[in-house]
Amino acid sequence: MGQDGVEAEGSRTGPRQEHQGSVHSTTDRFLSTTRMLVQQVAQAGGAGAQAVVPESVLSSATRMLASMRDAVESAPQIGAELEIVLKEVHAKRLTIQAITAELAVLDDQLEILERSLAPLQAWSTQLSKVQHTLLHSLDLPAREKG
Template identity: 50%
Template sequence: MHATVDAFVDSTRALVEAVATAGGEALGTLPTPVPTSVTRMLVSLRGLVDQMPPLTAEIDVVVRELHAKRLSIEALQAELATLDEQLEILERSLRPVVAWSRQWNRLRRSLTDALPTGEGTGPAD
């Protein structure tokens, strides 16, 4: 950006000098306020450019931020993959417990159905 502005300032200065030379030959002399105004404009423009941070620094910051976000996404994906593996292992571990629970409920029902349900069939006191 600085190089572009410097090139712009130099080409504007050359243009002003060329116009002053051409106009000076035709009119005699270019009035003093014109070169002074152009010089002030160029100085102001250069000052404005000097106040701006370099564009490459801003782009570098954005690129570093994007890279950091990608790294955090990769880390999150790794955590999710690990959690998925843990849940799969837990699910496989619980399958026998679920099967045993169902068998126990069937056994309990079959025992309840097989035993008589009378009040006098309990143990004697």
């Protein structure tokens, strides 16, 4: 597998990262353009509204817009929270992989121990049979004397 496996893995992650980078770049450009458009519309609307709308209505609208801006700015940063969740999920997957590897090693060790103990168990069974036979053969003459 060698170098070809590494190159294949790198080519699988490369386009994905490039795609994410282009999505971020496109999103940033879209947001920047949208901000500029909103500012221009607000300036044009503000100038036109000042000429037609009474000052009390304009001040209410200004307070409402400031309130909306504060609400948007105080909203949680979902992107940052999502990034943290993704890191946590990845860490948990790595933990599971490590535990799985440890369990596989432990299973191998237990298999070797089991195979190593099998002859000892057979020897122990044979010893028990010999002991039983010896004890019963020695008990017969003692009972005949009594």
